[in-house]
Amino acid sequence: MSESKGGDLRVILADPLLPDGIETLRAAPGLAVEDHTESDREALRSALEGASALIVRSRTKVTPDLIESADRLRVVGRAGVGVDNIDIPAATRRGIAVLNAPAANTQSTAELAFALLLAAARRITEADASIRAGEWRRKELRGIQLSGKTLGVIGLGRIGAEVVWRARAFGMRVVAHDPFVSADRASDLGVELASLDELLPACHAITLHVPLSEENRGFIGRKELAAMRQGSILVNAARGGLVDEAALAEALGSGHLGAAGLDVFETEPLPADSPLRDAPQLVFSPHLGASTYEAQRQVSRQIAISVRDALVDGDYSAALNAPFEAEDRDGAGPIMGLGYRLGRLLAGLEDAPPSRIDVRYGGPRDGVLGPLAASVAVGFLERRVDPPLNVVNALSIAAERGLEIVRVRTQAVGDYTNYVELSAASGRGRGKGRRGMVVGGALMGSRMEPRIVRVGTFRIETEPRGTCLLIRNQDQPGVIGAVGTVLGEANANIAEYHLARRKGGGQSFGVVRIDEELPAETLRELEDLDGVEEVRQVNFD
Numbered sequence: 001m002s003e004s005k006g007g008d009l010r011v012i013l014a015d016p017l018l019p020d021g022i023e024t025l026r027a028a029p030g031l032a033v034e035d036h037t038e039s040d041r042e043a044l045r046s047a048l049e050g051a052s053a054l055i056v057r058s059r060t061k062v063t064p065d066l067i068e069s070a071d072r073l074r075v076v077g078r079a080g081v082g083v084d085n086i087d088i089p090a091a092t093r094r095g096i097a098v099l100n101a102p103a104a105n106t107q108s109t110a111e112l113a114f115a116l117l118l119a120a121a122r123r124i125t126e127a128d129a130s131i132r133a134g135e136w137r138r139k140e141l142r143g144i145q146l147s148g149k150t151l152g153v154i155g156l157g158r159i160g161a162e163v164v165w166r167a168r169a170f171g172m173r174v175v176a177h178d179p180f181v182s183a184d185r186a187s188d189l190g191v192e193l194a195s196l197d198e199l200l201p202a203c204h205a206i207t208l209h210v211p212l213s214e215e216n217r218g219f220i221g222r223k224e225l226a227a228m229r230q231g232s233i234l235v236n237a238a239r240g241g242l243v244d245e246a247a248l249a250e251a252l253g254s255g256h257l258g259a260a261g262l263d264v265f266e267t268e269p270l271p272a273d274s275p276l277r278d279a280p281q282l283v284f285s286p287h288l289g290a291s292t293y294e295a296q297r298q299v300s301r302q303i304a305i306s307v308r309d310a311l312v313d314g315d316y317s318a319a320l321n322a323p324f325e326a327e328d329r330d331g332a333g334p335i336m337g338l339g340y341r342l343g344r345l346l347a348g349l350e351d352a353p354p355s356r357i358d359v360r361y362g363g364p365r366d367g368v369l370g371p372l373a374a375s376v377a378v379g380f381l382e383r384r385v386d387p388p389l390n391v392v393n394a395l396s397i398a399a400e401r402g403l404e405i406v407r408v409r410t411q412a413v414g415d416y417t418n419y420v421e422l423s424a425a426s427g428r429g430r431g432k433g434r435r436g437m438v439v440g441g442a443l444m445g446s447r448m449e450p451r452i453v454r455v456g457t458f459r460i461e462t463e464p465r466g467t468c469l470l471i472r473n474q475d476q477p478g479v480i481g482a483v484g485t486v487l488g489e490a491n492a493n494i495a496e497y498h499l500a501r502r503k504g505g506g507q508s509f510g511v512v513r514i515d516e517e518l519p520a521e522t523l524r525e526l527e528d529l530d531g532v533e534e535v536r537q538v539n540f541d
Helices: 019-026 041-047 064-068 088-093 106-122 124-132 158-169 183-189 196-202 222-227 245-254 293-313 333-349 369-381 394-400 479-489 520-527
Strands: 009-013 031-035 053-056 075-078 097-099 150-154 173-177 205-208 232-236 257-262 282-284 356-362 404-410 419-425 435-444 449-455 458-462 467-474 494-501 507-514 532-539
Touching: 009 293, 019 031, 019 293, 031 293, 053 293, 064 088, 075 293, 088 097, 097 293, 106 124, 106 158, 106 205, 106 232, 106 257, 106 282, 106 293, 150 158, 150 196, 158 173, 158 183, 173 183, 173 196, 196 222, 222 245, 245 257, 333 356, 333 369, 333 419, 333 435, 333 449, 333 532, 356 369, 369 394, 369 404, 394 404, 449 507, 458 494, 458 507, 467 479, 479 494, 479 507, 479 520, 479 532, 520 532
Parallel strands: 009 031, 009 053, 053 075, 075 097, 150 173, 150 205, 205 232, 232 257, 257 282, 356 404
Antiparallel strands: 356 419, 419 435, 435 449, 449 458, 467 507, 467 532, 494 507
8 A cells, every 4th residue: 555645645546446547646746546445445434534536446335424534535536437336416515526537438338339239140159159069050040241231329429429430331321319419410420310210110230329317217118129120139238227128038039139239237247037048149248348458448547647637737627527616606606507597498499409509698797608608518418418417528528419519798688787698500600500499598686596588589587497388379368278277187286377479470488387397298288289389398407
C-alpha cells in the first residue's frame, strides 16, 4: 500500500486498476495512490477519511453511508461505463463529482456484437461442438451469408454507430431505429431511419444498442419477436432486461427466429432454470463486451486521466453529475431552470428528431448562454439517452447524437427582462431546413419565477411544473367540458386549466395541470373527442 506524503491528495483504489492507470495517477504532481483492493468494507470506510478520490469498478458499492464517511472526497471514478453501483444523488448532494470511462469499451463491445452475429449466422458454436463430439455435419450446419442482407440497428449511440461501420464493410444494408437521431446523422452513417414497426419485419438480423430503463424493460417482447422476419437473428450485447427471455426462448424453439446471440441477461449469472439454456440456435457469452485487454487498458487509463484532471487541474468536464448547484453559477440558476423546463416542453411537442435547436436569450445577463444551452440539452434529452445527463456533459452527448445546440443572444422581448426561446429545426446551418416547434418562457417578478409564455403561435402564461396536458382544439363550445368529463372518469384531478385562443384562427390551446401522469389509453380517449386535434403530456419535474 502506498503511503501518502504530507500535503498529497490521496486516491483510494477500492477495486483493481491496470498498471497504465496507476502509473498515470502516480506521475501526477501531488497525488498519492493507495491500494485497498483487499480491504474489507470497514477498512475501506476508514481509509476514505481525508481522501480526495475513490476509484471503483463494479464490485464496490458506493452507498450513501460510504459517501458520508468520506469527509473530503471530491471525486468518485468508475473504471467502466455503468454507474449503477454508485449513488449519484448522494454524491451530488455532497458536491462529489462522479466520473466514468464511457468511450473506452466502444470498439470491443461493437466487435463482440458483430462476433455474436457472425457466430449465429454461421452456426459456429454448433459446428465446434459437433467436431468435438466426433461428428462431421457439413450438410446440416448450413448458415446464412451476411453480405447483401439487411441489418437492423436499434440505437445509434457510440456502439451502435461502430456496428454500422462494420456491417457496411460486410456489404450489408443497414436500417436503424433511433427516434432521437437526426436525418443528417443517419446520412453521415449511411443508414436508413425507420420506425420500430417498419424495421422489425424488414431485417434479416437485428442488434440492440440502447440503455435499459423501466420504460423499455422487455423492449423486445412477444409482439416484437412475432413481427420479426421468419428465420431472422437477434443480437443483444447492450443491457440485460431489454429482451423478454421467455418469449425469446419460445421464438427460437418454434423456429420463428433462426438464431440469437446474447452477451447480457436479466439476471447474471444466468440462472440454472432459465428457459434460454434449452433454447436452440442460441450463442451465449458471459457479459464479455468490455472484456478485452485493450478495453480494460483504455478504461484504466481514461478514468485515471479524468480523476487526475479533476484533482490537479479542477477540470470536471468528464463528470456525469454536476458537483455544484445551478444557483451557484453567477446567479444563472433561475435562467438555467427555465431552459431545462423549456427543453422538456420542446421534447414533448417535437415528433421529428431535430438536427438543431436554437436557444435564444434576451436579457441583461452576460455569459449565461453556455449554461443555458446545456440546461436546454438536459431537458430535451434527459429521458432518451444513457448515461445520466447534466449541464456538464449534455452538450457533448447532444453532439454525439447529431444534435446541434445553437446559442443566440437577442434583445429583450416585450416586457420580459429575461426571455428564453427555443426553436427546433432539421437541416444543417442556421436558417436552413425545416423549422419545427417554437416555445418561449420568461422569468417573472423580483423572485424570477419561471413561466411558459409561448407554445407555437399561441401566447399563454402558465407555470412549468408537475404534469401538464397540452391540448390543441377547435375553438367551439363543449370541448372543455368534454375534456373534464374524460379526466373525471379517469380519476385525474385537475389542478389548473389555462386557455389561449388564436384570433381569427378558430383554434384554442389549453394547458391542463393534473396531479399524476395519464396512461396512453386516456390520452387517446382525449384525442378522440369532437373538436380536439392534438393532446400531449409533459412532466416538468
